[in-house]
Each structure stands twice: as structure tokens, then as C-alpha cells.
Amino acid sequence: MIRSEKARRRTVAAAQLLGVAAVYYLSGRLGLLRRVEAYQSVVTPLWPPTGVALAALLQFGGRIWPGIALGALFTTLSISGSFSPLGIGILAGNTLSPLCAYLALRAVGFREELDRLRDGLALVFLGAFAGMLISSTLGSITLVVTEKLPPERFWPIWACWWAGDVMGVLVVTPMLLVLRRARMPRVTDRWLEAAGLFVVVTGATILATTSTLAMLYVVFPVLIWAALRFQLPGSAPCALLVSVVAVVAATHRIGPFQGHAVLEVMLNLAVLNGSVTLTSLLLSAVITEQQDIRREMEHACTELAELVEELTPRSSARARRPAAGGRVAAVRPDAG
Structure with a gap:
């Protein structure tokens, strides 16, 4: 009985990891539909995977980070076609950024219901503005180190990268938190x-x-x-x-x-x-x-x-x- 319970928990955990990786990858493909070329680099005005990653961490906890890393890996491979030092830097940034944002939100007592002003402010300033500094910084530095980006173009690309990741958190995460509490509509609804x-x-x-x-x-x-x-x-x-x-x-x-x-x-x-x-x-x-x-x-x-x-x-x-x-x-x- 104990072994079967452990096996069931491991199966559920593995399914959750794979599910998060799949949703991350699919949202990444959707975000790439509207990518633009800026200074020989690909940027997206809205990057949904950051919102998906943070919502998954808020739902399942920090143990779900391997699913985020796996989804980021598949997304990076779909863009570059091969795994390179550039991909390692982007993968690290895309994994660490939502994880640090999640830890910061937990440290201030964030509630997923977003029913307090302090929760909204925490999501905006800690989850989005501060948390996404990691991914944009690591990604832009990696582009410069691998000579994919001239040093003088660092800040424009950094700003575009940061803005796209921030928009993913601000737009996608609240929507996913709402869907988690969704119920069947009633006749008395407006x-x-x-x-x-x-x-x-x-x-x-x-x-x-x-x-x-x-x-x-x-x-x-x-x-x-x-x-x-x-x-x-x-x-x-x-x-x-x-x-x-x-x-x-x-x-x-x-x-x-x-x-x-x-x-x-x-x-x-x-x-x-x-x-x-x-x-x-x-x-x-x-x-x-x-x-x-x-x-x-x-x-x-x-x-x-x-x-x-x-x-x-x-x-x-x-x-x-x-x-x-x-x-x-x-x-x-x-x-x-």
C-alpha cells in the first residue's frame, strides 16, 4: 500500500512537470508568432512563458522548476535549432527569473486570490518589474559574450527583453490565477x-x-x-x-x-x-x-x-x- 501510494505521487508529480513544460513550450510558440527583429536579435513584445512559469510556481510550489527548465529548453531549441552557450544563458535566465519572483512573493505573504491591494502591488513590483530583471540581464549578457550582439546595443535589447517578460507576468499570470478558481456559470450571473x-x-x-x-x-x-x-x-x-x-x-x-x-x-x-x-x-x-x-x-x-x-x-x-x-x-x- 505504501509503495503504491509513493508510485502514485511520483506519477502525479511527473505528469505535473511534463504538463508545465508542455504549456510553457506552447505559450512560447504563441509568443514567437509576434516576434520582431531588433538589432539582429529576436525580441517579443509579449512573452507568455514568464506568466505561465510564475503561475505554475504559485500553484504547485518551487518543486515544479524542472518543468519550467524543460519547457525553456524546448523553446530555446525551437528558436536556435541547437543547444549552445547562448542557449545555456537563456535557459538559466528563464528558469531563475520566475523562481526568484516566486520566492520574493512568498516572502511577503502573497495570496493567489489577489484580493488585497498589497497582493497586486507585490505581483507588479516584485513578480514582474524586479523578478524579470534576471532573465533580461542574463539573456542580454549572453548575447554580448557570444558575440551575437554588439556591446553598444546591450541596453536597447535589454529594455525590449525586460518589457516582454514583464508583460508576460502582468498579463498572463492574473488570467491563469483566475482560471484556477473558475466555476460553472449560473443563471443569476450578469x-x-x-x-x-x-x-x-x-x-x-x-x-x-x-x-x-x-x-x-x-x-x-x-x-x-x-x-x-x-x-x-x-x-x-x-x-x-x-x-x-x-x-x-x-x-x-x-x-x-x-x-x-x-x-x-x-x-x-x-x-x-x-x-x-x-x-x-x-x-x-x-x-x-x-x-x-x-x-x-x-x-x-x-x-x-x-x-x-x-x-x-x-x-x-x-x-x-x-x-x-x-x-x-x-x-x-x-x-x-
């Missing part, structure tokens, strides 16, 4: 409002990313609507939709991205996606935290009311009941 939100966010995103009139700001009222009414389950898909459509427009150099250099396009796209994600993520966390506080206060008031109701009849009964000393004092004068 279907009509959700459908209207989807239509509006789609139209606003297409308008913002295809118009040459610099109308990117029109997506933010819709994101605020999603966060206020549906919190993270509504704002995370909207942010993902906006980011994906923006990446497609940027790689095709249409709309507000027309006529700009590669680095300018990447920076503008990173600012847009970062602003979109920060708006949806942090506002959703604030609304959820306020709703939780209100529910706790309502629950406390209900318990207090029940306690008062239990104590009130007993107090009234004691008040109506005459004291024994009073009865004796009333009888003694008659007896005299």
Missing part, C-alpha cells in the same frame, strides 16, 4: 452586462489600436467598468484582450505604432500594456478588498445583533422578577 462589456472592450480596443489619432486612452474607461463590476475575473480577460490586440497592431506597425522605430514601438507598447494591466489589476484588488471588509463588518454586526437578542430577554426577566428581600420587608409591618 450575462447581459458581461456580453455588453465584451462587445464594448473589443470595439474600443480595435479603435484604439488601429486609429492614427492617438486614441489609446479610450480603453481605460472600459477597464474601470470591468474592474468595478466584475473585479479580477472581468478585468483580467479584458486586459489580456487589449494587450494581445495591441501587440498585433504594433508588429504590423499600424495605428499609433505606424512610422516608429523598433525600440520606440516596443517602449510604447510596454507603456500601454503596463498601464492597462496596472489599472485593471490594482483597481480590482482595491474593490475586492473593500468588498471583503464590508462583508466582514456585516457579519460582525449580525453576530452582535444575535448576541444582543439572546441577552435581552434574560435581562428583562430579571428586571421584572421582585427581589426576595423586598417581599419580606412588605410582610413584616402586617405581622406587627
Whole structure:
């Protein structure tokens, strides 16, 4: 019995590792569909595997890192065709970066529900901004050391690499955390409002990313609507939709991205996606935290009311009941 239980656990662990590696690889292939050439190097405006890796670590713990390394290995081989010193540096960066981000989030008590403002801030600044410094730095240094990149082009490539990895965490990780808690829809859900939100966010995103009139700001009222009414389950898909459509427009150099250099396009796209994600993520966390506080206060008031109701009849009964000393004092004068 003990051996069978150990075998079952090993089988489940192996299946989880292979599953994470497969999802990492597939998300990498999707990210490479919109890659751009910058200074003889391949960069991606949005790199989904970083979000997949961090979400997997938050779900399964640090033991899942070999699956991330395996997925990174397959993705690197699909790009370069062979394993080289360049691949070793990229593999190390893509594995260490989400692992360090995970450890930093655990150190500050991060909760996967993202129901507190501190959780949203931790994911943004520790999980994305700080954590992805490792992958972009190791990758760019490896390119310079292997003479694939001139030293003077280090910082532009580093900035593009870092922005793509950050966007993967900010866009993909919240979405995967939402899917983990997904449930079957109910009849009482706000279907009509959700459908209207989807239509509006789609139209606003297409308008913002295809118009040459610099109308990117029109997506933010819709994101605020999603966060206020549906919190993270509504704002995370909207942010993902906006980011994906923006990446497609940027790689095709249409709309507000027309006529700009590669680095300018990447920076503008990173600012847009970062602003979109920060708006949806942090506002959703604030609304959820306020709703939780209100529910706790309502629950406390209900318990207090029940306690008062239990104590009130007993107090009234004691008040109506005459004291024994009073009865004796009333009888003694008659007896005299």
C-alpha cells in the first residue's frame, strides 16, 4: 500500500512537470508568432512563458522548476535549432527569473486570490518589474559574450527583453490565477452586462489600436467598468484582450505604432500594456478588498445583533422578577 501510494505521487508529480513544460513550450510558440527583429536579435513584445512559469510556481510550489527548465529548453531549441552557450544563458535566465519572483512573493505573504491591494502591488513590483530583471540581464549578457550582439546595443535589447517578460507576468499570470478558481456559470450571473462589456472592450480596443489619432486612452474607461463590476475575473480577460490586440497592431506597425522605430514601438507598447494591466489589476484588488471588509463588518454586526437578542430577554426577566428581600420587608409591618 505504501509503495503504491509513493508510485502514485511520483506519477502525479511527473505528469505535473511534463504538463508545465508542455504549456510553457506552447505559450512560447504563441509568443514567437509576434516576434520582431531588433538589432539582429529576436525580441517579443509579449512573452507568455514568464506568466505561465510564475503561475505554475504559485500553484504547485518551487518543486515544479524542472518543468519550467524543460519547457525553456524546448523553446530555446525551437528558436536556435541547437543547444549552445547562448542557449545555456537563456535557459538559466528563464528558469531563475520566475523562481526568484516566486520566492520574493512568498516572502511577503502573497495570496493567489489577489484580493488585497498589497497582493497586486507585490505581483507588479516584485513578480514582474524586479523578478524579470534576471532573465533580461542574463539573456542580454549572453548575447554580448557570444558575440551575437554588439556591446553598444546591450541596453536597447535589454529594455525590449525586460518589457516582454514583464508583460508576460502582468498579463498572463492574473488570467491563469483566475482560471484556477473558475466555476460553472449560473443563471443569476450578469450575462447581459458581461456580453455588453465584451462587445464594448473589443470595439474600443480595435479603435484604439488601429486609429492614427492617438486614441489609446479610450480603453481605460472600459477597464474601470470591468474592474468595478466584475473585479479580477472581468478585468483580467479584458486586459489580456487589449494587450494581445495591441501587440498585433504594433508588429504590423499600424495605428499609433505606424512610422516608429523598433525600440520606440516596443517602449510604447510596454507603456500601454503596463498601464492597462496596472489599472485593471490594482483597481480590482482595491474593490475586492473593500468588498471583503464590508462583508466582514456585516457579519460582525449580525453576530452582535444575535448576541444582543439572546441577552435581552434574560435581562428583562430579571428586571421584572421582585427581589426576595423586598417581599419580606412588605410582610413584616402586617405581622406587627
